[in-house]
Structure formats: structure tokens, C-alpha cells
Amino acid sequence: MADVDVRMTVNGVARRSTVPPRLTLADHLRSTCGLTGTHLGCEHGACGACTILVDGDAVRACLMFAVQADDTEITTIEGIADRDGRLSVVQEAFREHHGLQCGFCTPGFVVSVTAFLRDNPDPSDQEIREALSGNLCRCTGYQGIFAAVRAAADALRATDADAGAAARDGSHP
Amino acid sequence: MTAAARYAGARVQRVEDARLLTGHGSFVDDVVRPGMLHAHFVRSPLARGRITGIDVSAALALDGVHAVFTAEDLNPGVREPWYSLVGPKVPDTPRPALAEGEVRFVGDPVALVVAVDRYVAEDAAALVVVDYEPLEPVVDYKTATGSEELVHAAYPGNVAGTMSGRPAEQLAEVFASAAHVVEETIHQQAYQAVPMETRGLIAEYSAHDGGMTIWASTQVPHEVRLFCSRALGLSEHRVRVIMRDTGGGFGQKALPQREDLCVMLAALKVPAAVKWIEDRQENLSSAGQGRHEHGTARLAFDADGTILAAALDHVQDAGAYPVPWPVMTAVVVGMLFPGPYRVPAATFTCTSVFSNTNGRTAYRGPWQYETLAREVLLDVAARGMGIDAVELRRRNLLRHDELPVTNPNGMPYSDISPLETFEHALEILDHESFRREQAAARAAGRYIGVGTSSYVEPTTSGRGFHGTEGATIRIEPSGVVNVYVSGGSSGNSLETTAVQLTADALGVDIGQVNTIQGDTAVTPFGGGTGGSRSGSMIAGAVAETAAGLRERLLAIAAHRLEAAVEDLELADGRAQVRGTPGAGLSLAEIADIAYFDTRKLPPGVPPGLEASGRYQAQSPTIWANATHVCTCEVDVVTGAVTILRYIVSEDCGPMINPNVVEGQIAGGTVQGIGGALLENSVYDEDGNPITSTFVDYLLPTSTEVPVIEYGHVETPGPGPGGYKGVGEGGAIGAPPAVVNAVADALAPFGVTITRLPMTPASIVALLQEAEANQGVRV
Ligand code: FES
Numbered sequence: 001m002a003d004v005d006v007r008m009t010v011n012g013v014a015r016r017s018t019v020p021p022r023l024t025l026a027d028h029l030r031s032t033c034g035l036t037g038t039h040l041g042c043e044h045g046a047c048g049a050c051t052i053l054v055d056g057d058a059v060r061a062c063l064m065f066a067v068q069a070d071d072t073e074i075t076t077i078e079g080i081a082d083r084d085g086r087l088s089v090v091q092e093a094f095r096e097h098h099g100l101q102c103g104f105c106t107p108g109f110v111v112s113v114t115a116f117l118r119d120n121p122d123p124s125d126q127e128i129r130e131a132l133s134g135n136l137c138r139c140t141g142y143q144g145i146f147a148a149v150r151a152a153a154d155a156l157r158a159t160d161a162d163a164g165a166a167a168r169d170g171s172h173p
Numbered sequence: 174m175t176a177a178a179r180y181a182g183a184r185v186q187r188v189e190d191a192r193l194l195t196g197h198g199s200f201v202d203d204v205v206r207p208g209m210l211h212a213h214f215v216r217s218p219l220a221r222g223r224i225t226g227i228d229v230s231a232a233l234a235l236d237g238v239h240a241v242f243t244a245e246d247l248n249p250g251v252r253e254p255w256y257s258l259v260g261p262k263v264p265d266t267p268r269p270a271l272a273e274g275e276v277r278f279v280g281d282p283v284a285l286v287v288a289v290d291r292y293v294a295e296d297a298a299a300l301v302v303v304d305y306e307p308l309e310p311v312v313d314y315k316t317a318t319g320s321e322e323l324v325h326a327a328y329p330g331n332v333a334g335t336m337s338g339r340p341a342e343q344l345a346e347v348f349a350s351a352a353h354v355v356e357e358t359i360h361q362q363a364y365q366a367v368p369m370e371t372r373g374l375i376a377e378y379s380a381h382d383g384g385m386t387i388w389a390s391t392q393v394p395h396e397v398r399l400f401c402s403r404a405l406g407l408s409e410h411r412v413r414v415i416m417r418d419t420g421g422g423f424g425q426k427a428l429p430q431r432e433d434l435c436v437m438l439a440a441l442k443v444p445a446a447v448k449w450i451e452d453r454q455e456n457l458s459s460a461g462q463g464r465h466e467h468g469t470a471r472l473a474f475d476a477d478g479t480i481l482a483a484a485l486d487h488v489q490d491a492g493a494y495p496v497p498w499p500v501m502t503a504v505v506v507g508m509l510f511p512g513p514y515r516v517p518a519a520t521f522t523c524t525s526v527f528s529n530t531n532g533r534t535a536y537r538g539p540w541q542y543e544t545l546a547r548e549v550l551l552d553v554a555a556r557g558m559g560i561d562a563v564e565l566r567r568r569n570l571l572r573h574d575e576l577p578v579t580n581p582n583g584m585p586y587s588d589i590s591p592l593e594t595f596e597h598a599l600e601i602l603d604h605e606s607f608r609r610e611q612a613a614a615r616a617a618g619r620y621i622g623v624g625t626s627s628y629v630e631p632t633t634s635g636r637g638f639h640g641t642e643g644a645t646i647r648i649e650p651s652g653v654v655n656v657y658v659s660g661g662s663s664g665n666s667l668e669t670t671a672v673q674l675t676a677d678a679l680g681v682d683i684g685q686v687n688t689i690q691g692d693t694a695v696t697p698f699g700g701g702t703g704g705s706r707s708g709s710m711i712a713g714a715v716a717e718t719a720a721g722l723r724e725r726l727l728a729i730a731a732h733r734l735e736a737a738v739e740d741l742e743l744a745d746g747r748a749q750v751r752g753t754p755g756a757g758l759s760l761a762e763i764a765d766i767a768y769f770d771t772r773k774l775p776p777g778v779p780p781g782l783e784a785s786g787r788y789q790a791q792s793p794t795i796w797a798n799a800t801h802v803c804t805c806e807v808d809v810v811t812g813a814v815t816i817l818r819y820i821v822s823e824d825c826g827p828m829i830n831p832n833v834v835e836g837q838i839a840g841g842t843v844q845g846i847g848g849a850l851l852e853n854s855v856y857d858e859d860g861n862p863i864t865s866t867f868v869d870y871l872l873p874t875s876t877e878v879p880v881i882e883y884g885h886v887e888t889p890g891p892g893p894g895g896y897k898g899v900g901e902g903g904a905i906g907a908p909p910a911v912v913n914a915v916a917d918a919l920a921p922f923g924v925t926i927t928r929l930p931m932t933p934a935s936i937v938a939l940l941q942e943a944e945a946n947q948g949v950r951v
Pocket residue numbers: 039040041042043044045046047048049050051060061062063
């Protein structure tokens with residue numbers, strides 16, 4: 001089958017490529033785009049290491065073809081910290097709470113947690129566990145990850161509350 | 174003279190994390206080389222068969238295929254493929270590059286395709302036609318010794334090797350006259366390391382200078398270099414191995430395996446780098462299994478429950494191609510069976526048996542069966558004698574003040590605290606109140622239980638390949654520090670460890686220290702990650718090397734300040750006169766003298782500020798110990814087990830970084846919980862693996878794991894800092910703690926658990942059996 005033109009915005013950069021129809025989105029990001037932070041732990045949708053955001057939704061890049069991502073906006077782990085390398089609240093919490101060891105599963109966790117806390121800013125411990133159940137980690141026993149997600153949720157809410165208060169009294173945070 | 178430790182013992186943030194958290198780690202699959210080719214293996218679909226023909230023509234005809242190699246192309250290139258840990262002299266088991274003549278398990282590599290990309294390589298692999306004449310496989314190692322069929326023709330009865338302790342007859346009298354004797358045959362299923370990053374290797378050969386560069390996912394870069402140089406007949410210094418980030422290893426990546434060897438051999442024959450990245454199905458069916466074994470364990474007690482003797486007959490599944498020599502690892506099971514208890518007499522036999530299945534590889538505490546067998550049997554004994562299992566252990570556990578003591582199989586224990594650690598764990602639990610809670614729960618028809626497990630563990634081998642570790646420290650001309658150690662970190666934070674220890678040793682801020690690891694071209698030789706050695710050995714190497722540098726720093730400063738060396742200290746990045754703030758030189762000023770203003774050096778002090786040192790471990794092993802305590806609830810209708818509390822109290826000596834120590838304990842413990850409840854590598858009766866995806870092979874997920882509570886008892890070990898190993902223990906202690914908790918919960922039904930994993934179905938079956946046997950109603 002002939003190669004196909006695809007356009008997508010990856011971490012804010014517009015990209016145009018010509019790809020074989022069977023190229024997975026994960027391989028496209030890793031090989032064509034050189035963004036190797038998206039990891040492949042199983043290539044069958046079970047481990048979550050390849051999780052990225054497609055139009056804001058957390059999806060498994062190993063289960064999609066690049067051509068299916070035509071005309072989408074993608075965020076990979078490389079797009080989570082800000083441009084000068086400052087870690088996001090979630091990343092900072094993982095570092096503070098030893099939420100990673102080998103770091104292979106970590107991009108998938110960080111991306112999944114980023115989306116989860118955006119959608120559920122005030123999760124219970126049980127909700128955190130359920131939200132993480134699609135991501136496998138073999139190193140940490142999940143202990144540091146639980147602590148990191150809890151801390152990130154609290155920190156994000158505190159920041160929002162500050163921002164909210166600041167907006168109400170017209171001052172700047 | 175020693176600067177106060179600012180960083181050792183502190184929960185220092187890891188230096189690895191910034192790159193790993195932002196997607197900028199460098200795992201082997203992230204490395205790209207010019208013109209790089211991609212490899213994929215053709216693997217056997219049969220557990221056993223004779224290869225009668227291989228036709229590679231259709232594969233070779235496919236666009237983008239560079240080569241298809243079979244055994245006849247690659248295997249003749251193999252020279253001396255032995256492992257440094259084992260040496261060339263033992264009767265090691267066979268390990269051909271590609272299968273030659275006969276395939277011996279499903280997944281046995283038969284041919285290697287090299288193509289422009291992975292997609293084409295996989296297409297071509299499907300076009301390789303291999304003709305097999307099926308042979309009767311030896312699937313179950315338990316019946317293999319009686320089988321007519323042989324996995325390897327040179328091994329009668331499929332026995333890879335046997336080792337044993339003193340003759341069992343010598344203990345017969347003790348067992349015959351003991352007040353209580355308990356015996357069970359306890360079975361452990363096959364489960365695996367399962368690193369989230371599968372195995373992988375890039376090999377790039379440059380014919381013009383005979384140099385081989387390898388990027389590897391490994392725990393031991395220097396062993397990959399040594400192995401490659403011997404196996405291919407290249408000079409060691411022409412081989413360079415580079416690893417930065419390895420996505421978990423747990424023993425599986427401690428030694429290069431057959432696929433690695435094939436990729437190295439293939440690289441000699443193609444004009445560009447060859448990358449091989451294993452997929453998950455290959456990892457679960459071919460990268461090696463651990464744990465598959467059983468044993469008949471016996472303990473004799475006097476009327477008070479004091480242990481009189483211990484005996485174990487152990488048999489382990491070696492699979493078809495074990496890595497390394499399985500006989501060597503099995504003997505440790507027998508030697509350690511007495512564990513951290515006062516045992517006057519003991520013996521064992523250990524037998525390794527081949528089967529037509531995935532080979533046995535090292536996996537986190539490869540000898541942990543001894544703890545499973547002993548701790549499960551102690552609980553069975555306690556129930557039989559009508560003593561609380563906790564009380565039975567109290568009567569027999571070694572106390573710190575009884576050490577050193579040599580166990581009856583010759584293991585010389587020292588620097589451990591078995592009883593103290595046990596009591597500490599029970600205190601965290603509050604054992605008495607748990608028993609009250611349990612009684613109340615039972616009255617209400619709920620079944621909760623508590624299980625403990627105690628072990629003593631040899632860490633940090635002081636012998637052979639593992640016995641030394643080197644470090645090079647360079648204080649660069651600007652005064653910042655680089656520390657070079659062999660590396661092999663696969664999640665165990667070796668970069669942070671080296672940086673913490675070096676900052677303390679030189680009295681500098683941690684931000685002033687950088688570490689370079691994992692590149693054999695620039696780092697000193699070292700044994701990597703394995704045998705819970707790297708923390709203690711890096712501490713030794715850094716201490717050894719930094720000592721000489723400190724002397725030079727102080728000599729230069731003393732000369733310049735016209736002060737006595739004894740009056741100076743190194744702290745806060747300066748050499749300063751003790752008690753006289755301001756009177757001193759910064760490291761940058763000293764470095765400036767050492768590199769650029771050398772006439773200011775004192776007589777006899779050489780220019781520059783770099784040193785290399787090599788540490789020799791100070792004892793044959795460093796002993797560590799721990800107690801795990803698990804409480805759980807069992808649903809007697811569905812068989813589901815819910816872990817309620819999980820406590821680990823350990824004695825790993827002083828901690829370099831408590832976050833890292835707890836992380837290792839948690840990771841190992843959850844792997845052990847997985848082994849007790851979920852993980853199982855299963856074959857059907859024809860030898861087909863039926864658990865080679867994450868849908869069938871169940872890893873613990875965030876919804877199953879308990880919150881782990883830590884206790885810490887501290888007995889320093891021999892060596893700088895008193896540090897001990899802690900990487901493997903969690904995986905050793907957890908399975909029996911969980912088994913014992915489940916068995917305790919089910920005690921009212923008279924259930925004895927002797928098989929893992931404890932799936933809901935297996936628990937329901939045990940309850941039904943108990944009901945049938947005893948008329949107990951569930
Ligand atoms: S690699 Fe995509 S889910 Fe595992």
C-alpha cells in the first residue's frame with residue numbers, strides 16, 4: 001500500500017510526514033519524530049508505557065496507527081515540562097516521592113496522571129489506584145507513585161485555590 | 174579529618190530523575206546509529222524437534238532484507254562463550270548461538286533476519302521456512318528424570334547436576350527420636366523477572382579497526398564486554414559497551430544470553446549497526462524463567478518446639494538453556510535452608526533438571542525457595558504442635574548477641590539481628606491486638622490471618638568477579654568533580670549513590686559532583702548490579718579513591734596556607750583551617766594550583782587532581798536479614814485474597830538513601846506478592862507457553878498492592894559505612910509471608926497450602942477438599 005501524508009501537531013510543533021499505513025503512532029513518534037520518551041513495554045495495549053495525549057485524551061500509542069492521528073494535536077512526555085525544562089507539578093511530585101526507579105514506565109504514568117488530575121482534581125485514594133491500574137510498573141511496587149499522585153493532586157488544588165483567591169480580590173498570585 | 178556526612182543517610186533527590194521524567198532517558202531502543210539495521214529472530218514453534226531443513230530464499234528475496242542467518246552461518250564464529258561469574262572450568266550447560274540440529278523449547282532461536290527496519294524484518298521472518306520432525310518433548314521437569322526422552326543427549330536422566338550436604342543417614346537418629354517431625358512437599362510455580370523494558374542490544378562492528386561497539390540493556394556492562402571479547406575472539410580493549418538507562422533487570426539482564434551472542438556475531442557480517450529489541454511475547458517465553466521448583470522439607474523439634482534438625486531435598490527446573498550454570502545457584506538453596514534460626518544439624522540435596530521449556534535465569538534472590546520452604550513449614554509445624562507460629566519462631570530465632578555463628582551447612586553468619594528485627598516487625602503490627610481482631614472476625618464469619626517470614630541473605634559477594642570495584646575521581650580544573658564507576662544501574666539509583674558518597678568523601682556540595690557510568694571505554698572495570706552488591710561496593714570504591722585525593726587536596730592547601738595538614742578540614746567545598754572561618758582555599762583554587770600553577774605545589778605532590786582506586790570487599794559476604802509480616806482477608810466463597818497490612822522490618826545496616834532502600838524493598842516485595850498470588854508461566858502439555866502476553870501473565874497492578882510499612886534495625890556490616898545489600902530481599906521474604914497469612918486465615922478449615930500461586934480457584938479447591946476430607950462446612 002502506498003504511503004500516506006499525515007499532519008499532526010506534536011508538543012506544539014506542526015509536523016507533516018509521509019508514512020506507511022501500518023506504522024504505529026508510537027513508532028512514528030519514536031522514529032520519524034525522534035521523540036523516544038514514549039516507551040514500548042508490550043505493544044499490545046496492556047502496560048501503558050506508551051501513553052500519550054491525543055486531542056487531550058490519554059491513549060496508547062501502540063494501539064493506533066500514525067494515519068489515524070491525522071489532523072490531531074498530540075502531547076508526549078517531552079511536552080509535559082515547560083520549554084526551559086522546568087518540571088510540571090506531576091513530574092516534580094514523582095521526583096520528590098521516589099515515584100520512579102528505572103524510569104521506563106514513567107512517561108506513561110506521568111502522562112496518564114496529568115490527564116487524570118485534570119479531569120479529577122480531588123481524587124480519593126481508591127480513585128487514584130483505579131486511575132493507575134492501566135499502567136504497569138515493575139520497579140516501585142507503586143508505593144512512591146501513590147504518594148506522588150496524592151502530593152501532585154494536593155499541590156495542584158492549592159495552586160488553583162491561590163489563583164482563585166487572587167482572581168477574586170483582583171491581586172496577582 | 175573525615176568530613177561529616179551531609180548526604181549519606183539523607184533522602185536526597187535522584188540525579189537520574191530529571192531526564193527520566195521528561196522523556197530524555199537513553200534506553201537501548203532510543204539509540205540510533207547511521208544506517209542502522211534491525212534484527213528479528215525466527216523461533217521454534219515446537220517444544221522439541223529435529224530441524225530437517227531451512228529455506229531462507231523467500232525471506233532473502235524480500236525488499237529491504239540484508240541477511241538471514243542460520244546456525245551454520247553464526248555458530249562457527251563462537252570461540253569461548255563462558256561467563257566471568259562462573260569461569261571456564263565448571264561443566265557448564267550447553268548454550269549454542271542459534272539452534273543447531275534440534276530445537277529445545279518453544280521460542281528457541283532458529284534464524285536471525287537482518288533488514289532495514291523492524292517491520293520488514295518481521296515480514297521476512299514469516300517467510301523463512303523451517304522443516305521440523307517433531308520429537309516427544311520433556312515438558313514437566315518433575316517427571317523428567319524418569320523420562321526416556323532427553324533434552325540434551327549428554328545428560329542422562331535430564332539431570333544437569335546435583336549437590337548435597339552431609340549424608341542424610343547421619344540425621345536419621347535425630348528425626349527418629351524427635352518429639353515432633355513435620356514434612357511437606359512445597360511447590361513453587363515458574364515466574365519471571367519481567368522488566369518493563371524487554372531485552373535489547375545494538376552491535377556495531379568496524380572491520381577497518383576490528384572494533385566492536387555495543388549499546389546494551391544490561392546490569393553489567395563490563396561483563397558484556399568481557400563476554401563479547403571471549404566469545405568472538407576480539408581483544409577486550411577493542412570492545413566498547415555503552416549503557417545509560419536500563420529499564421529494569423532483576424537478574425534477567427545480569428548476563429548476556431544466546432540472542433545477545435547472535436546479534437554480536439551478526440554484526441561481524443553486516444556493514445552497519447544491528448539493533449535487536451525483544452518484544453514482550455519473546456520476553457515472556459524466551460528470556461528465562463525463575464522459581465520453578467519443589468522440595469521436600471523436614472524439620473525436627475523437641476517437645477518444647479526447639480528445632481533439632483532441618484533437611485531439604487530440592488529439585489529445580491533448569492529449562493532447556495539455563496543461564497548461568499544452574500547447579501551453582503541451586504546449592505545456595507540447600508546451604509541457606511536453616512535460615513536465621515538456631516539449628517544444630519542439617520543437610521540437603523539440590524538437583525537441577527532440564528526440560529523443554531524456557532531456561533532458568535537469575536531472578537532477584539535466585540535461592541529464595543529456601544525461605545519459602547522453611548517459613549511455610551514452620552507455620553505448618555506450629556499449627557501441628559498447637560503453638561502460635563510467632564511463639565515458635567521466638568524460641569528459635571538467632572539473637573544478635575549469639576553472633577557470629579556458622580549454620581550447620583557451613584554458612585558463617587555475622588552482623589545480623591534476626592530476633593530483634595522479628596520483634597520490631599511484630600511491634601509495628603501489634604500482634605496481640607491482631608489476634609483479638611481475628612477472633613472477633615471469625616466469630617462474625619470473616620477470615621483474616623497473619624503470616625510472617627524471616628530470612629538471612631548473603632549480599633555483596635567478596636569473591637571473584639564480584640570481589641572488587643573501582644572508582645576514578647577527577648576534580649576538574651574548575652574545581653567540579655566527576656566520579657567514574659562501572660555502573661549497570663537498572664533502576665537502583667547508582668548514579669545518585671555515587672554522587673552522594675563522593676560529595677561526602679570530598680566535603681563538597683552535591684551539585685558539584687557529576688557521575689559517569691556504564692561506558693566501558695572510560696569507566697573502571699566493575700561487577701555491575703547483581704547479588705545486592707552495588708551500594709556497598711561503590712561505597713568502598715569511592716572511599717578508597719577519595720582518601721588519596723583528600724590527602725592531596727589537604728597537602729596543597731596546607732602548603733599554600735602555611736598550616737599543618739592536621740589543622741585542616743575539607744567541608745563545604747573548601748579546605749579550611751579548623752575553627753578559623755575564612756582561612757582556607759576553595760576546591761577551585763586548589764584545582765587551579767594543581768593544574769595551572771604547579772610551582773605552588775608542595776614537594777612530592779604530583780600535578781592534577783585525579784585518582785583511581787580499587788576496593789577489595791572486606792569479607793566473603795555481607796549478611797542482611799529481615800522479617801516480613803502480612804495480614805490478609807480471604808473470601809471463602811470466591812477464594813479472593815485481600816492484603817490488609819504489609820510490614821517489612823529489615824537490617825540492611827546504615828542507609829545511604831532511605832528513599833532508595835525503601836524503593837528496593839517495595840519493588841521486591843510486590844514482585845514476591847505477585848509470585849504468591851498472580852504470576853505464573855504456564856505451559857500446556859505439548860510444551861506451548863500459554864502465558865506470553867500481559868493479558869495471561871498477570872503482574873501486580875496498583876489496585877492489588879498493599880501500602881508497605883517499613884521498620885529498620887541497624888547492624889553495620891563489614892566495610893566502609895557498614896552498608897549492606899538490599900536489592901533482592903523483598904522478593905525473598907514476601908511469598909511465604911503471604912502464604913502464611915492466607916493459611917492462618919483459613920486455619921479453621923484445616924487447610925495446608927503447599928502450591929503457588931494462590932489463585933482464587935486454587936483456594937476454593939483447597940477449601941472444598943478440606944470440606945470433603947473433614948466434613949468442615951465452609
Ligand atoms: S506499549 Fe502500549 S500499552 Fe504497552
